[in-house]
Amino acid sequence: MRDEIDNLSKMKQLDWDSQSWREIRDRQLIEWVGDVDAVRFFLDFSHFVEIYDDLVDQDKPISTGDLNYALFAVLCYMPSNPFFLQHRLTLTPLIFTSINAWADANEFQHGTMSEKALAYGLKGGCVEVLLSIISITRGVEYMRSVSAEVRRIVMAHEAFEKYLEEVKDVV
Secondary structure, three states: OOHHHHHHHHHHOOOOOHHHHHHHHHHHHHHOOOOHHHHHHHHHHHHHHHHHHHHHOOOOOOOOHHEEEEEEHHHHHHHOOHHHOOOOOOOHHHHHHHHHHHHHHHHHHHHHHHHHHHHHHHEEEEEEEEHHHHHHHOOOOHHHHHHHHHHHHHHHHOOHHHHHHOOOOOO
């Protein structure tokens, strides 16, 4: 738990998605998940989600390399990942619901303050996939023991106030 708090403190001081931030995230994922194939699956999934979000929101430029990797990830790497192959019946409905939540978030970000708060929470739906992966690899009791910290670390990159600033002009 102490390492997780230290990692959260370090990550908050770093630029989100910088090389240093990714190194801390990756070490933390290995510790939480304990299965390299499961971590690789989650990283491929989250990379695709980020790229897709940037495409839809049109708020960040996307390099050809990132777009190519996202396509390889979703069409080749994820479907052939040994962890996914073993647990696809559990993971597929979770992925489905996280995509649906993300789509709803894009609609709610245009609404009232309450809907924007809901959108902020729904945008982080891929953390549910990660928590399920942890539950599969380490058990429910362990997942519950790290769940709040997982959410803090995975979602720490965007404070609610910053999110509100980003969507204030969304029509």
